[in-house]
Amino acid sequence: MLEGKYRHRFHIQPPEGWLNDPNGSCWFDGKYHIFFQYTPDSPTGEGGRYWGHYVSEDLAHFTYVDTPIVTDTEWDSDGVYSGTAYTGDGVLEAYYTGNVKHPGDYDYINEGRGHNVLRVDFKDGIHPGEKQLLLTNDDYPSDLSCHVRDPKVWKSGEAYYMLLGMRSRTSKGGLLLMKSPDRKKWSLAREYFPENDFGYMLECPDYFTVDGRQFVGFCPQGMRHESDRFQNTYESGYCELNGDIIGSASDEELSRQISIECFQEWDKGFDFYAPQTFTTPDGRQILIGWAGVPDAGYENAPTIAEGWQHSMTLLRELKAKNGKLYQLPVRELDTRHEKQITAPEGGAWDMTLEFDNVSDAELFRLNDDLIFSVKDGRLRLEFLNDTGDGRTVRHAESSPVKKIRLIFDRSLLEIFVNDGETVFTTRYYPEDPDDVILKADNAKSLEGWTIV
Numbered sequence: 001m002l003e004g005k006y007r008h009r010f011h012i013q014p015p016e017g018w019l020n021d022p023n024g025s026c027w028f029d030g031k032y033h034i035f036f037q038y039t040p041d042s043p044t045g046e047g048g049r050y051w052g053h054y055v056s057e058d059l060a061h062f063t064y065v066d067t068p069i070v071t072d073t074e075w076d077s078d079g080v081y082s083g084t085a086y087t088g089d090g091v092l093e094a095y096y097t098g099n100v101k102h103p104g105d106y107d108y109i110n111e112g113r114g115h116n117v118l119r120v121d122f123k124d125g126i127h128p129g130e131k132q133l134l135l136t137n138d139d140y141p142s143d144l145s146c147h148v149r150d151p152k153v154w155k156s157g158e159a160y161y162m163l164l165g166m167r168s169r170t171s172k173g174g175l176l177l178m179k180s181p182d183r184k185k186w187s188l189a190r191e192y193f194p195e196n197d198f199g200y201m202l203e204c205p206d207y208f209t210v211d212g213r214q215f216v217g218f219c220p221q222g223m224r225h226e227s228d229r230f231q232n233t234y235e236s237g238y239c240e241l242n243g244d245i246i247g248s249a250s251d252e253e254l255s256r257q258i259s260i261e262c263f264q265e266w267d268k269g270f271d272f273y274a275p276q277t278f279t280t281p282d283g284r285q286i287l288i289g290w291a292g293v294p295d296a297g298y299e300n301a302p303t304i305a306e307g308w309q310h311s312m313t314l315l316r317e318l319k320a321k322n323g324k325l326y327q328l329p330v331r332e333l334d335t336r337h338e339k340q341i342t343a344p345e346g347g348a349w350d351m352t353l354e355f356d357n358v359s360d361a362e363l364f365r366l367n368d369d370l371i372f373s374v375k376d377g378r379l380r381l382e383f384l385n386d387t388g389d390g391r392t393v394r395h396a397e398s399s400p401v402k403k404i405r406l407i408f409d410r411s412l413l414e415i416f417v418n419d420g421e422t423v424f425t426t427r428y429y430p431e432d433p434d435d436v437i438l439k440a441d442n443a444k445s446l447e448g449w450t451i452v
């Protein structure tokens, strides 16, 4: 593991080099597994794209294992891309996209690229078996471009389903549903393009249940930016479904549910993308995201100088409340609390600030680097200098603010407003992570913990 002043203490980070999406997150045989998109060769992502692997027994401490899936076949020669795990049959089965770039003068959108679905079984959760090729572009409808990727697999009734993100040949983003009786032979179940303009591509789809309600998640690329919504280069969020995506809802009904009006962004900060969910043995639905965005337009020069870039967000438990999903760190994080504090200390901390239902106030300030405030029911996160390395300002609509939980891990900040109603994730590079001054004059109480 690398060292450096901005390295994290309790977030999943690459041992060295580059990390992007979480993959195959699951609980299997007594352990939690988080795989991830990993390029160990360089902090800027050039080189082979593999799956790295972390395991945990307690959801609080994660240990790096190795890179169990690498680019060693003709089906995934140019990248072991994102995917998920299915664990229903006593084996951890990883499903992922094998990326292939054929040499030649191609646009690599409609020609020249292969996006295959492969499966690898981990019988003991650690050691991969043989790769099996399940699907190639020939198995997808002919109106699709080469971009069909990021499988999510689940069981419903007696059948198995796989949801993929896709881009049509005319550059419209959509979702592709495949069906199988045995998780080996897959056939087309549904090709679905939302009526609203979600842009040219949907990446990293998810399909999950929280508190008995059904949701579909995805990451649209090419949406129109608004002043309080869709402020990042690419977005990531979810829609609640009344029917189900498997077959009972008509395209028309589905388009009412999967619409821009109903689409809720997971996170309003600068650094959040490609999340996925999994279920704990006690039934909690957990979200983990990549604390980064592709092609973001702002940088992470301070960590690149240390030989690494990007990390995961905290693991967040989801609760369905007031028509949306609330997110709070899993309670297991509390086992890493060390010393009770009333001001930040030691570069890794978890502070809670309470307010009197304010809707027009500065909420907190860190050094003279960044301000978090609310005005006319609108939250605002603003960097005042280059400690955001190019990050400027982000907004979100909000109800009056009662509570903020602020978690800092040396260069990553997660802000949970009103018990997880709204969340902002951002990289933040203070000059000295061990000496960050938190000013919150409008808070009526302020207390927290250092984290080890």
Ligand code: FRU
Binding pocket: 020, 021, 037, 049, 081, 082, 083, 097, 149, 150, 203, 204, 273, 274, 294
């Ligand atoms: C999302 C993504 C996925 C793809 C992976 C490649 O960030 O573009 O769609 O599978 O990254 O690393």
